[in-house]
Amino acid sequence: MDEPEFLLFASDATLMGLTGGALLLVALAAMVAERRRQKRKHVDAVGCMPWTTLFFLCFFPGAILMWMALKGWLAG
Secondary structure, eight states: OOOOOHHHHHOHHHHHHHHHHHHHHHHHHHHHHHHHHHHHHHHTTSSSSOOHHHHHHHHHHHHHHHHHHHHHHHOO
């Protein structure tokens, strides 16, 4: 499978921005899942997925990558 044309000639800032955005989307999904787990009707129906840990492991690298991408985009 070939790489899409817009990724082939993308700058490092764009690649960091895409990666950071994907990580922030995963962090958002983990935050929603943790919220659903906290508001469950059956207290004994506990899942095994560590949503809070997943949120932190995705949010902070995603935020740092987005910050670095923004610096790159503003620098030109």
